[in-house]
Every structure is written in C-alpha cells, then in structure tokens.
Amino acid sequence: MLFFFLYFVYFFFCFIYVFFFFNDTATTEIYTLSLHDAFRSMPQENESISWDGDCIGGFANGKGTLNWYINGELMEYYSGEMRNGWAEGNGIYTSKDGTQYDGEWLKSKQNGRGVQENANGSAYDGEWVEGQPHGQGTYRAPNGQIWEGEWRHGQPLEK
Numbered sequence: 001m002l003f004f005f006l007y008f009v010y011f012f013f014c015f016i017y018v019f020f021f022f023n024d025t026a027t028t029e030i031y032t033l034s035l036h037d038a039f040r041s042m043p044q045e046n047e048s049i050s051w052d053g054d055c056i057g058g059f060a061n062g063k064g065t066l067n068w069y070i071n072g073e074l075m076e077y078y079s080g081e082m083r084n085g086w087a088e089g090n091g092i093y094t095s096k097d098g099t100q101y102d103g104e105w106l107k108s109k110q111n112g113r114g115v116q117e118n119a120n121g122s123a124y125d126g127e128w129v130e131g132q133p134h135g136q137g138t139y140r141a142p143n144g145q146i147w148e149g150e151w152r153h154g155q156p157l158e159k
Contacts, residue, residue: 046071059085080105095119103128126151 053064060066060082067077073096080091087093087105094100103114109131110116117123121144126137132154133139139147139156150157 044070048072053082057084061085 048069050067051060054062063081065079068075076095078093081089087108091105092102097119099118101116104112110128114128115125121142123140124133127135133151137151
C-alpha cells in the first residue's frame with residue numbers, strides 16, 4: 001500500500017496537469033486547474049494515472065503517454081508532447097467511449113489544426129483556438145449531414 005501511495009505522490013509532483021472534458025459540440029478540452037491536475041480535485045475512488053515520459057523541474061516534458069485508470073481499467077489517455085506539465089505541440093487524446101482528438105495543443109487545449117471524432121459519429125476537422133472550433137472547418141453531424149465554413153468560439157457562422 002505504501003508503494004501505491006508513493007507512486008501517486010511521485011506523479012503528483014512530477015507535473016501539475018489536466019483533466020479532460022468533452023461534450024457533443026465537438027470540443028474535447030483539457031482544462032488545467034491548479035489542483036484539478038491529472039488527479040482532479042475530486043478524484044474518483046480508485047482513480048490513478050501513469051506518465052511514461054520525462055519530467056523536468058517537476059513537470060512532464062517531452063513525448064510520452066498519460067493514462068487515466070479507474071479500478072485498473074484504462075478510461076482515457078493522451079499521447080503526445082508535453083511542455084512544463086501542459087499538453088503542447090502535437091498529441092492525440094482518446095477516451096474510453098471512442099472520442100478522439102488528433103492535432104495541435106497549447107496550454108492543454110486544442111489550438112491550431114486538428115480533427116475530433118466523437119463517439120456519436122459526429123466529427124470536426126479544422127482550426128481550433130482555446131479548445132473550441134474557431135476558423136475554417138468542416139463539421140459532420142451524427143446523421144452524416146456536412147457543414148463547411150467559418151467557426152467562431154465553437155459556433156458556426158451563418159452563410
């Protein structure tokens with residue numbers, strides 16, 4: 001038991017990081033909140049994480065994979081670049097339900113070019129700013145309907 005506690009403490013001090021949040025409007029955002037890190041301020045019972053990359057100055061740095069588990073079952077993971085404990089650069093986030101974002105990150109939010117495919121069959125392929133579709137992009141609804149155009153703050157602009 002002491003081993004698991006020390007393991008938990010090691011990762012806590014290894015980096016102050018993230019918590020994933022996603023919804024049906026085609027955003028998967030990684031929020032960084034002071035104590036909502038990889039452990040969340042209210043971690044679920046039997047929740048644990050693992051990081052297989054380097055830590056510099058107490059923060060995750062470089063390429064690696066961050067896994068979230070509940071009762072030993074993998075629930076979600078991020079594989080990609082980290083800088084000073086933040087997802088930055090290119091990376092892929094995948095949740096247990098199949099939602100996946102593959103693209104660029106800045107301060108643990110989608111930022112730049114990326115593609116998100118949601119468990120319900122919807123998808124967004126385009127530009128992102130601060131975790132929301134923003135700029136040129138294409139959205140595919142769960143029923144297959146396509147909308148292509150300009151987005152602002154997560155919402156499509158009228159044509």
